[in-house]
Amino acid sequence: MVEQQRSRLSVIGTGYLGTTHAACMAELGFEVLAIDVDPTKLERLATGQAPFYEPGLNPVLQRNVAQGRLRFTSDFAEIAAFADVHFLCVGTPQQEDSNAADLAAVNSAIASLAPHLDRPCVIAGKSTVPVGTAAGLAEYLAETAPVGAAAELAWNPEFLREGFAVEDTLRPNRIVAGCTSERTEAALREVYASQISAGIPFLVTDLQTAELVKVSANAFLATKISFINAMAEVSEATNADVTKLAEALSYDDRIGGKFLGPGLGFGGGCLPKDIRAFMARADELGVEPALSFLREVDAINQRRRARMVDLTRGVVGGDLNGRVVGVLGAAFKPNSDDTRDSPALDVAATIHAHGGHVTVYDPEALENARAAHPELNYAHTMVEAARDADVMLLLTEWPEFRDADPDELAKVVAHRAIVDGRNALDPEYWRSHGWTYRALGRP
Structure with missing residues (x-):
């Protein structure tokens, strides 16, 4: 019997x-052709180097580039001729003038791909989009692609955690497939066959439900984080x-303990x-009151940053002007170089704006931090x-900072004072070494 390709x-x-x-x-054995419009990024990827920091990713890139399973291009005609399933993975940032998601990259990618689709294929969206977006894209594909309705759309949201993205892709805790036909379902079942055979849940939904899963999950996690920060x-x-309150809960x-870590916020x-875009979409749909609680979730999160600045001001005697402030952390979380909407950088920049002399260190995010601030x-x-x-x-809880030696730092600081924005340190240990220790939500 001939094995099916x-x-x-x-x-x-x-x-x-x-x-x-x-x-x-x-890595799962598929031939993959990835496309981007940035030639500098493509050149770097072709050498097996990711344009960002993610633990464990570069070895996977290098291995599969070297073995010829992974290639890169800037030609939409080439990927249309090559692939049977196209995964849409472009960004959907917040619009500059509103809370809504900016779908320019999504729309541009589909518009660039559609004219070249002259044979049956599946386009699987992974980008986080407002509910209802996929239906419009499916209609556009059917009208624009030369193959017509045989260019079928599915929605397959991602659930990656920065710092664990490789593990989350190879061994996800669930796979959601928003499908419009048996063919789109079969295509995604083939892609994820090894995970499905390993017992990972494969949930088939309609397009709208699949779109809602990711933003609903993020809204729930944001709510849990803001709840403990309200406490x-x-x-x-x-x-x-x-x-101690969080531990008891x-x-x-x-309730469980995950995402119940009080601190500087998300x-x-x-x-x-995502939560802002979710609120904006609810307003468009006429169900704004259903998500009004997310406004307070967002507000609580922002207040943590202001409170961190207030704690710092109190520790140095009430005035930040002229004070020398050492900041540990620039990335929004450890094991990442991502500084987008980073609470750590926001606090550092605010203290600088109040006259503080701020010096920032981060194991991986310095380049991005310097570009932003x-x-x-x-x-x-x-x-x-x-x-x-x-x-x-301490604003990002890298292991290096958790394990810091208070005596070594004491040799170089002007005053032994530390404000722990992540509740990552042992207060009694630091105090026993002569440090003034303050933290969000603790005596």
């Missing part, structure tokens, strides 16, 4: 999602300890913009960032 895949967009998806699909505000007002199986390229000073080591500091701020 596996589908060939294209990935449209080589940002964080697209690069990871392309590399991991090649941090109450804890500070009552001299309670929010970390975590033992309730209905940032990055997903949660903030060139007005700040940057160091290449933790000790360098701490030198002559009146106060240290």
Whole structure:
């Protein structure tokens, strides 16, 4: 019996999602052709180097580029001729003048691909889009592609955690497939056959439900984070300890401990913009009250940043002007170089705006941080960032910072004072070494 040839895949967009998806699909044995409009990025990817930091990704890239399973191009005609399934992985940032998602890249990618689709294929959207977007794209494809309705659309949302993206792609906790026909379902079942055979749930839905899954998940996680940070505000007002409160809540199986870490709050390229886009879409649909609670979720998250600045001001005597501040962390979370909507950089920039002399260190995000905030000073080591500091701020919980030696830092700081924005340190340990220790939501 002749073995049926596996589908060939294209990935449209080589940002964080697209690069990871392309590399991991090649790792699963598929031939993959990824496309982007940025020639500099394509040149780097062709050498097996990702244009961002993600643990474990570069070895997967290098292995599959070297073995010829993963290639890159800027030609939409080439991917249309090559692939049976096209994964749409372009960004959907927040619009500059509103909370709504900017779909320019999505629409441009589909418009560029459609004229070249002259044989049956499946286009599987992975980008996070407002509910209802996929239906419009499906209609556009049917009207524009030479093959007509045989260019079928599916929606297959991603659930990647930065820092764990390779694991989340190769071994996801669920796969959601928004399908419009048996053919689109069969195509996605083939792509994910190894995961399905390993017992990973494969949930088939309509397009609208698939679009809602990702934003609903992010809204729930954002709500949980903001809830415990709201409790941090109450804890500070009552001299309670929010970390002990969170621990007590975590033992309730209905609540659990994940995403219940009090601190500086969430940032990055997903949660903030996704919950705002979700609210904007609800308003368009006439169901704005259903998501009105997300406004307070967003507001609580933003207040954490202001509270961090207030704590810092209090530690240095009430005035930030002229104070030397060492900042540990620039990325929005550890194991990432992503500084989009980073609470750490926001706090650092705000202190600078109040006259503080701020020096930032991060193990991976310095280049992105400097591009976003060139007005700040940057160091290449933790000790360098701490030198002559009146106060240290821990704003991203990298292991290097969790394991910092208070005695070593004490040799270079002007004053032994630290404000822990992530509740990552042991207060008694630091205090026993002569440090003034403050943290969000703790006595």
